[in-house]
Amino acid sequence: MGLNLKNWLIKNILHRDPGDNTGNAYVSVADILKDQSVQDAIYEVYLRELAFWTCVNKIANAISKCEFRTYMGRKEEHGREYYLWNYEPNPNQNATVFINKLIGQLYRHNEALVVEIGNHLYVADAYEKEVYALRDYRFSGIVIDNYQLSETLRMSDVLFFELNSNDMRRLMNGMYESYSNLLMYAQKAYTKSRGHKGILNVDAIAQESENFSETFNELMTEHFKNFFDKDSAVLPLFNGYSYTDISQNAKTYSTESTRDIKALADDIFEFTARAFSFPPSLAKGDVQDTGKAIDELLTFVVDPLAKMMQQEINRKRNGYAGFYAGNYLKIDTLAVKHIDIFDIATPIDKLISSGAFTINDILEVIGKPRIDAEWADQHFITKNYSTIQDLLASLSEGNAGE
Secondary structure: OHHHHHHHHHHHOOOOOOOOOOOOOOOOHHHHHHOHHHHHHHHHHHHHHHHHHHHHHHHHHHHHOOEEEEEEOOEEOOOHHHHHHHOOOEOOEOHHHHHHHHHHHHHHHOEEEEEEEOOEEEEOOEEEEEOOOOOOOEEEEEEEOOEEOOOOEEHHHOEEEEOOOOOHHHHHHHHHHHHHHHHHHHHHHHHHHOOOOEEEEEOHHHHOOOOHHHHHHHHHHHHHHHHHHOOOOOOOOOOOEEEEEOOOOOOOOOOOOHHHHHHHHHHHHHHHHHHOOOOHHHHHOOOOOHHHHHHHHHHHHHHHHHHHHHHHHHHHHOHHHHHHHOOEEEEEOHHHOOOOOOOOHHHHHHHHHOOOOOHHHHHHHOOOOOOOOHHHHOOOOOOOOOOHHHHHHHHHHHHHHO
């Protein structure tokens, strides 16, 4: 509808100065906005954008909560690469702002380009892409915050993230075109149902009076307007005039309500969410079963997106040589879900007592500072956990003692 709005303006509006004698009509912005088709188009665009960016912002916020963990020689290391992805990708953005822009570009255009300049990472606002089947793609005309790079970069020189083979936003826009008509109908039906309808009878004697036109115009433009607009009002009628209100008797759209309009708007949110594989309840802001919805978000949206980003970063910034040497980056999505330490006290005990995690491992997951002591990095296991060999050995020793 954004494109339809633009076409309508081009077709119907010709701007000129009031003193221009070319014959083109001068139309102000206020005049344009009064047009019903423009108002409908603007409302539809707003609703689409609201649904789209509600989903995108939640995904971006989830990815920005992830920790980009870096490993050198298969051992975790907090060096320059870690700082780059988790704190300051470039002098003008922190990691959260950078990730939000990256995810926004990715979902808006179905792809996003990140370039490295002076050991800093930047998300491109615009670029031209030349596609080749058997050699590197070429990227030219790269624009970053209104600054255009002069050089042409190869695919191996950049980080290029691609979301899907099909652009889901184009498919959603096609669906909206037909569905929006239903939404506009619901709005108009609701407005119509709250309007006033009546029959004004004017007898022949009144029509033959000398000042009939002036009296009739005054009644229609002033008295009726005040009567309908105000909560409490009196309608003055002249001799020969009678008014009958038929708002309650005629067929109205009394079944239409703001809830019907909200239900149609919710449908647009739900369609948008399903296109993202996004839980519809989160898109609409429902709080029921939020835990299950977040689990679904992690499983079908955040984890696959993090894996795609992780693969692109590793193949470009580490390559096969780095992979072979145990140098890689991992996007940890554990921090996406809010953790209440009192709710997970029992699971923490099981994780530590089974020897699966150290105390410092748990502290990192719940966002607490590590303990600088050797015992905090040791694995503990209770006597309830043992191998079958240890169990048989202890039984044999018991039998021998008897």
